[in-house]
Amino acid sequence: MRLSHQKPPPKTMVTCKCCGKDSFLISSALGLCLDCLRSNFDKALPYVEKVHEEARKPFNLPATPPKDEEGKQCNLCVNDCLIGPSRIGYCGLRRNSEGRLIGANAEKGNVSWYYDPLPTNCVADWVCPGGTGSGYPDFAYCNGPEYGYKNLAVFYQACSFDCLFCQNWHYRRSVNQEARISASLLADQVDEKTACICYFGGDPSPQLPHSLRASRLALERNQGRILRICWETNGSMHPSLLRQAAELSLQSGGCIKFDLKAWSEGLHIALCGVTNKRTLENFKLLAPYARERPSPPFLIASTLLIPGYIDKEEVAKIASFVASLNPEIPYSLLAFHPQFFMGDLPATSRQLALECLEAAKEAGLNNVRVGNIHLLRDN
Numbered sequence: 001m002r003l004s005h006q007k008p009p010p011k012t013m014v015t016c017k018c019c020g021k022d023s024f025l026i027s028s029a030l031g032l033c034l035d036c037l038r039s040n041f042d043k044a045l046p047y048v049e050k051v052h053e054e055a056r057k058p059f060n061l062p063a064t065p066p067k068d069e070e071g072k073q074c075n076l077c078v079n080d081c082l083i084g085p086s087r088i089g090y091c092g093l094r095r096n097s098e099g100r101l102i103g104a105n106a107e108k109g110n111v112s113w114y115y116d117p118l119p120t121n122c123v124a125d126w127v128c129p130g131g132t133g134s135g136y137p138d139f140a141y142c143n144g145p146e147y148g149y150k151n152l153a154v155f156y157q158a159c160s161f162d163c164l165f166c167q168n169w170h171y172r173r174s175v176n177q178e179a180r181i182s183a184s185l186l187a188d189q190v191d192e193k194t195a196c197i198c199y200f201g202g203d204p205s206p207q208l209p210h211s212l213r214a215s216r217l218a219l220e221r222n223q224g225r226i227l228r229i230c231w232e233t234n235g236s237m238h239p240s241l242l243r244q245a246a247e248l249s250l251q252s253g254g255c256i257k258f259d260l261k262a263w264s265e266g267l268h269i270a271l272c273g274v275t276n277k278r279t280l281e282n283f284k285l286l287a288p289y290a291r292e293r294p295s296p297p298f299l300i301a302s303t304l305l306i307p308g309y310i311d312k313e314e315v316a317k318i319a320s321f322v323a324s325l326n327p328e329i330p331y332s333l334l335a336f337h338p339q340f341f342m343g344d345l346p347a348t349s350r351q352l353a354l355e356c357l358e359a360a361k362e363a364g365l366n367n368v369r370v371g372n373i374h375l376l377r378d379n
Helices: 034-039 041-059 169-174 183-187 205-221 239-252 265-272 277-292 312-325 350-362
Strands: 094-097 100-103 111-117 150-156 194-201 228-233 256-259 299-305 331-335 368-371
Touching (some): 034 041, 034 265, 041 265, 194 205, 205 239, 228 239, 239 256, 239 277, 256 277, 277 299, 299 312, 312 331
Parallel strands (some): 150 194, 194 228, 228 256, 256 299, 299 331, 331 368
Antiparallel strands (some): 094 100, 111 150
């Protein structure tokens, strides 16, 4: 679900609150430069915390993952919220009601969906069965793009991160609605022309039990035909849940797409509100699965090239990490469009995209590309 964009206002020079440097590539909302976020994060942290509080307040979401010592624990994702009485968790989906967590669960989810004709604008479309026929005939209907078939695109209206550049931030307006869509109803949306299901959002992580349940029901009801199960995620889920998702994707011919948003933990916290340690650990956990089924590719990485923050140094470190696990893992570098709290930054330049592409290849990856090229600016 890619929401429409508005043209950003003309960019003005912004001064870093930590070091005083002026740049057109400093987000006015964040007010911090890349160098300070990498090398002086302790000083930058109070400003980081303030902007994330401001980003979440209009949607009645907690500023930070709750850690109430008397609270009820939710361990579905990296945040491990301890939710106090009558309070909600970081993602906004669950509330502590008299010592019991209520809200989204395996049976009911806060979710919407639509059908997307194949081939579609998926992070993996350049390597997946729907876009290329990879894995034919076991996992693809055609020895090429699956024209005439469709993807069931499932959008989960909640997230375990707080990305200041979120392209789909509008979901927050409905994140606190009562979970109402059953896993069974979602599975019923698969018809004879549905070749794959892709869960994204928001992010599937806070509602992964629901997507696991829906996937199993859909596969059970469609035995004997191709139905790929895919996830597009920030990778913050509990490892035990990720293993279950991995088995479903591996067996069905689907893939898991990890958005590796940054390498530096301080930079990741500044951009996304929480640590990236779980994401990197989970990506490493999936690497052996990728070797079990080289075609179609099981594991795909992507990074959004945010001007002023995600540079060739950041990409090189991410790419080196991925290459150390398996140099054949596909890696997509995505062009950024100004949005949400980073709406005053420019779109990704062609020069930055080419620099990052070269850096990823030099780091040892064999399958790298630049996506969303129509968003690139020439200067």
